Amino acid sequence: xxxxxxxxPGEVAARARAALLGxxxxxxxGAPVEFMTSGEIRAKYGVLRELVGxxxxxxxxxQVTDDTEMSLCVxxxxxxxxxWDLAGIAGQFAAWLKTRPVDVGDTCRRGIRNFxxxxxxxxxxxxxxxxxxxxxxxxxxxLFTVGSDELLxxxxxxxxxxxxxxxxxxxxxxxxxxxxxxxxxxxxxxxxRREVDRMLEEFATFRFDPYKGLATGYVxxxxxxxxxxxxxxxxxxxxxxxxxxxxxxxxxxGAIIGGLAGAYYGLESIPQRWLKRLDKRVAAELVDLxxxxxxxxxxxxx
Numbered sequence: 001x002x003x004x005x006x007x008x009p010g011e012v013a014a015r016a017r018a019a020l021l022g023x024x025x026x027x028x029x030g031a032p033v034e035f036m037t038s039g040e041i042r043a044k045y046g047v048l049r050e051l052v053g054x055x056x057x058x059x060x061x062x063q064v065t066d067d068t069e070m071s072l073c074v075x076x077x078x079x080x081x082x083x084w085d086l087a088g089i090a091g092q093f094a095a096w097l098k099t100r101p102v103d104v105g106d107t108c109r110r111g112i113r114n115f116x117x118x119x120x121x122x123x124x125x126x127x128x129x130x131x132x133x134x135x136x137x138x139x140x141x142x143l144f145t146v147g148s149d150e151l152l153x154x155x156x157x158x159x160x161x162x163x164x165x166x167x168x169x170x171x172x173x174x175x176x177x178x179x180x181x182x183x184x185x186x187x188x189x190x191x192x193r194r195e196v197d198r199m200l201e202e203f204a205t206f207r208f209d210p211y212k213g214l215a216t217g218y219v220x221x222x223x224x225x226x227x228x229x230x231x232x233x234x235x236x237x238x239x240x241x242x243x244x245x246x247x248x249x250x251x252x253x254g255a256i257i258g259g260l261a262g263a264y265y266g267l268e269s270i271p272q273r274w275l276k277r278l279d280k281r282v283a284a285e286l287v288d289l290x291x292x293x294x295x296x297x298x299x300x301x302x
Contacts, residue, residue, distance in 0.1 A: 020289060090162055126165065134160035
């Protein structure tokens with residue numbers, strides 16, 4: 001990796017690990033309060049700050065859901081092929097679906113089944129498919145493409161369209177990938193905010209100031225929630241706690257903001273008490289994949 005990077009290559013690698021671990025931690029933190037309102041969360045927990053497990057899926061503390069599991073599928077396929085492999089990603093999704101995972105979004109299930117039954121690698125456009133299922137699994141794509149915006153755009157749209165073919169989903173995924181690239185390379189929050197503002201010029205529906213307080217599975221609500229709490233938050237924990245306590249699709253907003261906050265704040269920012277509760281097998285694989293994906297990225301040859 002080139003020594004002319006704005007930050008030391010070792011720090012980029014540490015931020016990459018933090019990004020993938022952040023996905024899993026946000027997922028595990030938010031899953032127990034998925035589908036609850038912010039008021040219901042306050043009544044039960046005050047402020048949820050720990051990986052407690054439970055919820056409608058009856059999870060163990062530190063257990064992850066489809067947000068992390070589908071991200072692992074993306075990472076495994078790329079690392080296993082030594083490069084971009086869309087069919088490999090679809091194959092990983094299919095193998096995962098056959099394990100009867102604890103949770104699968106309807107749009108994701110439909111896209112994966114279309115691949116399993118017909119070999120389709122692109123789901124047709126559907127005006128109702130503006131969910132957050134493609135956005136939630138973007139972190140491995142960003143790690144693999146860091147160093148090339150062109151590669152990011154191409155890979156992002158391909159992986160998104162396996163299950164979600166909608167302009168709003170595409171826009172959120174590409175912008176999020178760019179935010180991760182910037183964060184991995186040590187950019188400031190003001191620089192990240194300018195990147196979001198560029199996207200808002202074309203897609204004003206994503207504007208999050210003032211924040212509307214919606215945290216549903218609609219990709220616009222998800223992206224607004226992630227931006228609101230990321231740009232307000234002062235550290236990794238504050239970003240994640242704020243987002244998941246909003247309720248709604250809390251595991252997914254948690255996973256997405258976790259990836260971004262991990263990349264931005266770095267490995268040292270992650271609370272050790274959370275890492276100790278996170279599923280050990282999942283954590284170990286995420287750390288390994290971060291290294292492999294970064295090694296395959298354009299940045300490694302610059």
